Amino acid sequence: MNAALPSLAFAGIGLMGLPMCRRLLAAGFALTVWNRNPDKCAPLVAAGARQVAAPAQLCEHADVVMLCLADTAVVQEVVFGLEGVAVGAKTGQLLVDFSSLEPTATREMAARLEAETGMAWLDAPVSGGTAGAEAGTLAIMAGGEAADLARVRPILLHLGQRITHMGAVGAGQVTKACNQMIVACNALVIAEVVALAERSGVDASLLAEALAGGFADSRPLQVLAPQMAESRFEPVKWHVRTLLKDLDGAVKFSREQGSATPLSGLAAQLMRLHSGQGFREQDPSTLVHLYRAPRSAG
16 A cells, blocks of 8 residues: 555445445555445455444544445434444544435534534535446536545546536535436436337337437436346346435425426336335336336346
């Protein structure tokens, strides 16, 4: 490890966290890791990471503590729980949260952490999926002090190619909510058109190629349409539950702001219906089942 580089800690070794940590280790950073299921840290420990037993211990070995966790409640527990990050936090340390959370809760937690410990908060949710995490091509939308973002930008450049400062704490989460609204509505209409093509006797596997470069083209179309047409739902690259959680958070936040989001509200209900039919832990490409003949997950 390069002693001249800042030392890092990372909580949340999941579909996104694992490849992100691998990139940080490959870049020469000293890395301390924690995960609720400790076994998931094994490949990182084998690659040179230090593993700790509680989130509070992450602060003992790191200048910057990073989180990539499931939802607002989990971040609340990991940061402010009995053995949470706040227990070990010190003035001058920085928390960088890659999770997708509720903006209002993010602002409240950031204010509390700084008031109680002096540790600053940068919300930096990401977009690009596991492929982007593996390739270091994530889009990172950041909220917080410009100086804090400047401090970690060299680190973040190992994870993403586009890093945009959106404003004060919470602005990154607002931007991620907008991202997920677009992604979810896109995924649902792609499922509709794949099913329509199939019912009409058109080869749905050609849709992405046929529409490439036109106004209907998008990255979700190029990724999801072939998967849906081929019923290629493995490996799971992200989860229906994650998209539903983000949609619910976006609709809740829009209500708090007095902003109308009728399409995203409908998308949330369709996603909830799909989740309840046994697809909660499966890939969103399975949304095509909403419009095909009924079948069970599996």
